[in-house]
Amino acid sequence: MNKDMSNKYIIKGATGDWEIVVGLEIHAQVTSNAKLFSGASTEFGSEPNSNVSLVDAAFPGMLPVINGECVRQAVRTGLALGAEINKFSRFDRKNYFYADLPQGYQISQFAHPIVGEGEVVVELEGGITKTIGIERLHLEQDAGKSIHDQHPSFTLVDLNRSGVALMEIVSKPDMRSPEEAGAYLRKIRTLLRYIGSCDGNMEQGSMRADVNVSVRRSGEPFGTRCEIKNVNSVRFVMQAIDYEARRQVDILEDGGTIDQETRLFDPGKGETRSMRSKEEAHDYRYFPDPDLLPLEFDDAFIDEARESLPELPDAKLARFVGEWGLPAYNAATLVGEKESALWFEDLMGHLVKQTGKPAEAIASRASNWMLSDLFGHLNKVGKSLTDSPVSAEQGAKLLALVLDDTISGSAAKDVLDDMIETGRDPAVIVEEKGLKQVSDTGALEAMVDKIMEANPAQVAQFREGKTKVLGFFVGQVMKESRGQANPAVVNKILAEKLKG
């Protein structure tokens, strides 16, 4: 499973094939009540400039004080990325002027990040996996927001985000396709959500990515890269890479060269455009922030952080497949979102209790039911798992009825519809609608006899070897029983009787 393979992604140029090289810098807002260096709230959607302390607004004589929770979350995230935790790290100032940067510098970690190298395994189409290297993770402050469209001549500034803690997760340039970049971004988001260090809400800006793209001919060294800033969805990241790689190939094939520059992605047009060139690039004049002591911690702190981690998605996937025998696709889909994995585990817990059967005997069917039936029905009514009217316990009750042959799979779908609409108990629905399936061999044999008698031609066909007509007889029995016949029992009886 952990074997590195790749779906070769090639841009066919007029002069030959081009490979693309992608690295991501993901900015993830740390889940914490207060900012990285001040006590101000981090609540999303507050009135402009309502979550601003004197520190965030950089009043004279104000000093930053590190929020220990943000440090803990960064360490937990580093551990989840399988990365090296640096017991010594330090904050630097990144100096530049902008109206929404009150201090005139961003406090970041330049020379000594809190987390060093690590790696994550991403799942690609067709069950292929690829390992993406992590270069580093560091803590830094977010800036405020400049708003240019609220007043004809003024720019307005909202400092609510000023000083909010971000983790910048820098990958190695290991991705070779938009798909890999998308899978990597999703994987990081999944990991962050599992451990609760970031809510991963890209549309609210709590996660965004700077995308570095270059192209080269196979076997050549890395080309000059362009950095596309602040891309805020998985789809946009993939679109931006595709557009940018093709743009670069076009330039190179026309005999041009790539300028190292910072670019912006325009989601409306699906294009990237130049923001500033290398010549216009800032000299950030990084130096250690003299207002802060270096971060230093011991093994006990790291151990405590490690113990606080939940089961991570890779381990969960391995357990679902290895212990419960889930198909790899089902397992990967369920594990992809923390909510669905936990819901499934909850479902299994109830189901094992209710049926008395071992988990591995029923997990596969339960996963199929959840992925196709439950998700399908929820989708139809525009709901998700988090606001599902059917609890895992109710789901288990319904599945238990299927597993002990009380109702058929098709009847179960009707019951689920009802449950989603009314929230009623499945047993009540089955009773009321008379959906209990007939498994009584005597009654079914009589039914089969009657149908065979009425259809002698088809019986003859079967006996001449056209066994496909079996389906016709099953259908007739189901019709006769108004869908309540147990198909397995019906099949068995038909097989015996048709043989003659």
Next chain:
Amino acid sequence: MTDLTDLTIAEARDKLAAREISARDLTKAAIDAMEGARALNAFVTETPDRALAMADEADKRLASGDAQPMTGIPVAVKDLFCTKDVRTTAGSHMLEPFTPPYESTVTANLWANGAVMIGKANMDEFAMGSSNESSYFGAVKNPWRLGDTDLVPGGSSGGSVAAIAARIAQGATGSDTGGSIRQPAAFTGTVGLKPTYGRCSRYGMVAFASSLDQAGPLTRTVRDSAIMLGAMAGYDAKDSTSVDTPIPDYEKALTGDIRGLKIGIPKEYHSDDTPKEIEALWQQGKEWLREAGAEIVDISLPHTRFALPTYYIVAPAEASSNLARYDGVRYGHRATLEKGDDLNEMYEATRAEGFGAEVIRRIMIGTYVLSAGYYDAYYLKAQKLRTLIADDFHKAYEKVDVILTPTTPNPAFAVGAKLDPIAMYYNDVFTVPASLAGLPGISVPAGLSSDGLPLGLQILGRAFDEETVLKVADVMEQAAGFTARPGVWWK
């Protein structure tokens, strides 16, 4: 009865405790003296109404027996400490209209102790200067004069020392980045103590160079310095670089007994450029301490000559970043703009108008030494030298308990005399090394120059060993018996 303004903090404290005098009377005397000394330009903002209200509170505390050592003592506050609802300018046009809605920890500690603020003292702009001539609010005049010639009081805590030397306030807060407490104390015949870096909180103190800035007291006596430091110091969770060690009773350290203490004399502080009378005073200081039973030990601080260039890289580098927040966006001065001017034009005009020449010079130097291509050659090298300079002291303190040096290479000079910035920077030559090492130092008035101007001697100590520094300073003060005072020409 002696003039109330002549009382030291210790004397005033005892009289207040005995109810011989009231805080209100003491404060009124200070206000009268302040108003009568406007010719010195020692204050940017006078706060007489607030002072009287604080004095009345102090009298209530004194009456109820709830008094602390500084209760009822009039204090001048360097205009670098943010004071809630009282304008705080840092001597700059940039902050001319700035009134903070918060209080610095050091002043909050003083007010909690019962001290009375009479006003905000003038200072070099953003504490950058050694003569108090860079203040946007005009130069401060030293109460000491040379005939009719006005002298500088030193800097950057020039207004604070002038208020002490002119018998306006009993104590004043100062801040010392490279000598801004000790050098002006030496120029005015007052006592200036720079505590160990981390001893006093920097919260609410307008930052110049964060790794060097340290608040400290300016007083007339060593005993007063001990009393006032106790009321200013302390750990503060709001300043990550403040240190959580207990505050001793500094006054108790003044035992007068320095027998057996080892006094280091660093050979590198001798210079042919130093006037003979300062060398002679240094010799005299050694004798006083030897006579009191201390042992004089010759030591070496080999990297001393690198201290001044190191300081003038590190401090401007930090300043260039610390002062970036003064951009006209949120508070303070903002230039009047033409329609259509953009953000960069606002920054440029605002900062060009808001900062004076010395501040701009240091921002430029600091920006330069941190720039790509120069960082390693300047900033990084300076940091390495800073470590070596600190190591010099650590090694020296394996052999000695304190170090004795002159405070300054010259007495107070005339207003406008030093136009060359490098000549001005040279004033810090004896004070800067201890600043780079974060160590405590005190300047004690020890004698007069041939022109009759005060000269100071400096005692440096181990980190967080202000007690020994104060103990030795107290003994030297007694031995020197410095009683000279400037003639009162300013009324």
